[in-house]
Amino acid sequence: MPVIRVRGLRYRYPEGAQALNGVDFDLEPGECVAVFGANGSGKTTFVLHLNGLLEGEGSIEICGLPVIKQNLARIRRKIGLIFQDSDEQLFLPTLIEDVAFGPMNLGMPPEQAAARAQKALERVGMGALLNRTPYHLSSGEKRRAAIAGVLAMEPEILVLDEPTTSLDPPGQRELADLLRDLPQAKLLVTHDVFFARALASRAVFFERGRIAAEGTVEEIVARFNWTPR
Amino acid sequence: MGDAAIERWSRQQSVLHRRDARAKIGALFAFLAAVSTTSPDSQIAFAGYALLLAAVIAAARLPFPGLLRRAALGLPFAAGFALLLWFSGERARALALLEKCYLSAAGALLLVATTPMPELLRALEILHLPRTVVLVIHFLYRYLFVISGQARRMRWAASSRGRLQFRSAAGALAVLFARSSARASGIYQAMLARGFSGQFPALAPPRWRAADAAFLIAAALASAAVRMAL
Ligand SMILES: Nc1ncnc2c1ncn2[C@@H]1O[C@H](COP(=O)(O)OP(=O)(O)OP(=O)(O)O)[C@@H](O)[C@H]1O
Ligand SMILES: [Mg+2]
Numbered sequence: 180m181p182v183i184r185v186r187g188l189r190y191r192y193p194e195g196a197q198a199l200n201g202v203d204f205d206l207e208p209g210e211c212v213a214v215f216g217a218n219g220s221g222k223t224t225f226v227l228h229l230n231g232l233l234e235g236e237g238s239i240e241i242c243g244l245p246v247i248k249q250n251l252a253r254i255r256r257k258i259g260l261i262f263q264d265s266d267e268q269l270f271l272p273t274l275i276e277d278v279a280f281g282p283m284n285l286g287m288p289p290e291q292a293a294a295r296a297q298k299a300l301e302r303v304g305m306g307a308l309l310n311r312t313p314y315h316l317s318s319g320e321k322r323r324a325a326i327a328g329v330l331a332m333e334p335e336i337l338v339l340d341e342p343t344t345s346l347d348p349p350g351q352r353e354l355a356d357l358l359r360d361l362p363q364a365k366l367l368v369t370h371d372v373f374f375a376r377a378l379a380s381r382a383v384f385f386e387r388g389r390i391a392a393e394g395t396v397e398e399i400v401a402r403f404n405w406t407p408r
Numbered sequence: 409m410g411d412a413a414i415e416r417w418s419r420q421q422s423v424l425h426r427r428d429a430r431a432k433i434g435a436l437f438a439f440l441a442a443v444s445t446t447s448p449d450s451q452i453a454f455a456g457y458a459l460l461l462a463a464v465i466a467a468a469r470l471p472f473p474g475l476l477r478r479a480a481l482g483l484p485f486a487a488g489f490a491l492l493l494w495f496s497g498e499r500a501r502a503l504a505l506l507e508k509c510y511l512s513a514a515g516a517l518l519l520v521a522t523t524p525m526p527e528l529l530r531a532l533e534i535l536h537l538p539r540t541v542v543l544v545i546h547f548l549y550r551y552l553f554v555i556s557g558q559a560r561r562m563r564w565a566a567s568s569r570g571r572l573q574f575r576s577a578a579g580a581l582a583v584l585f586a587r588s589s590a591r592a593s594g595i596y597q598a599m600l601a602r603g604f605s606g607q608f609p610a611l612a613p614p615r616w617r618a619a620d621a622a623f624l625i626a627a628a629l630a631s632a633a634v635r636m637a638l
Contacts, residue, residue, distance in 0.1 A: 230601055
C-alpha cells in the first residue's frame, strides 16, 4: 500500500489561479521521490494538500487514511511538512520550545518533549543554540531549526519543500546525509539537481499544475534540460 | 510589544523574573486598581506609586531608560483627553490622567518585561481567560514581530534601490499589510502542520511557591498603603 496516494487532485486559489489541474501520484514506503518543476508550476500547492492545509477536488490518502476533517489530527502526526519559508515555521521565543511544540501537541509530557527536541536539534547541528530566539538566527540556521521541529515529531513521511535553500554547501551535504539515514518515505521538492541525485530514486516533473512526466532523476533532468548550466 | 528588547528582558534572571506569572498578574491588578481609584489631587500618592515601580524595576534589574521610554509610548493617546480637560479648566485632573496612564503602562510593561510570553499566556489560561482571547494575544504578539520584520525588509529593499523615501507611503503600507497577512496565514498553516489544536503546551508547567504568595501580598499591601495613606 502506498503511503501517499493522490488521484485527480485539482485546486484553484480563491484569488483565481488554477494551481493544480489533475494530479495523480503515489509514494511507496521507504521511497524518496524528487519533485521538479518550474516556479509557479504548483509544487508547493501540491504539498499543502497532503496534510489537509488546502482542500481541493479529488482524493488523497495518507497511509490508507483519506484526508478529511475527522482524520486530520492523525494525518498530521504521520506526515511531517517542512515549509519552503522557515520564517513561517518558527514562532516560539526559544529554539527548544519551538522544536518541542510538535511533540507537545502530540500529547507528550514536557520533559520527554524537551529531550526529543534537544536530540533533533543536535541532529541538525544546532545543539548549542537551544535557548536562542529563532527570529534572530541566520536563514540557514532557521532552516535547520525548522527541520528539527519536524524531525522531533518522528513522522512516518517527510515532505520537504526546497530544504536546501540558504544552506551552505557543508550544510547541504549534512542534510543529504541526515535524510539518507532516516528510514521514512520522503518527498523532496527541489530545484537542486545535485541534492535530488544524492537522495531520490525517482522524480516527477510538474508543469502547469499536473505531473507531466516521471522517471529516474537522470531521465527527467535530461528530458527537460533541468540543469543551471 | 513585538519588541526584541522586551523579549530579551523577559528572559533575564532576577527575583521578579522567578515569580509565578499568576502572582505578577495579581500584583499588577492590585496596582492598577489602586492607581485608577486615587484622587486626582493627591500628587504625593502618584510619587509614592512611582517609587514603588522604581523599586520593582531595580529588583528586576531592568534598564530604567529603556523601560521608562517604552512606557511613554501610550501617552500621545491619553494626551488628547488631557488637553480637553486642561482647556476646560480641570488642570489637576488633566495632569492626574497623564500620570495614571503612565504609571499603569509602566506597571503593565514590567509584567511583560519580567515574564516570557509563553509563561504569561499559560498563566492567563490557568486563570480561565477564554481560550480565544489567549490565542488572540499570542498571535498579536507573534505577528507584531512579523510586521516589524516585514516593514524593515521593505525599507531596506526600497533604500537599496536608491530611494530613501517611499514615494507613496500609502501604497507601501497596503503592500506591507498584504505581505504580513500572507505571512501570518503561512505561520498558522505551519502550526497546524505540527499538530496545533488550539491548546497551549508549555515546557515547564508553573509552580506556585510561598515566595509567589508573599510577593503578591506585599505588592497588593504596598499599593493599598500608598492609596490610603498618601
Ligand atoms: N496564496 C496564493 N494565492 C493565489 N495564488 C497563489 C497562491 N500561492 C500560489 N499561487 C499561484 O499558484 C500557482 C502555483 O504556485 P506554487 O506556489 O504551488 O508554485 P511552486 O511550484 O511551488 O513554485 P516555486 O518553485 O516558485 O516555489 C502559481 O501560479 C502561483 O502564482
Ligand atoms: Mg514552492
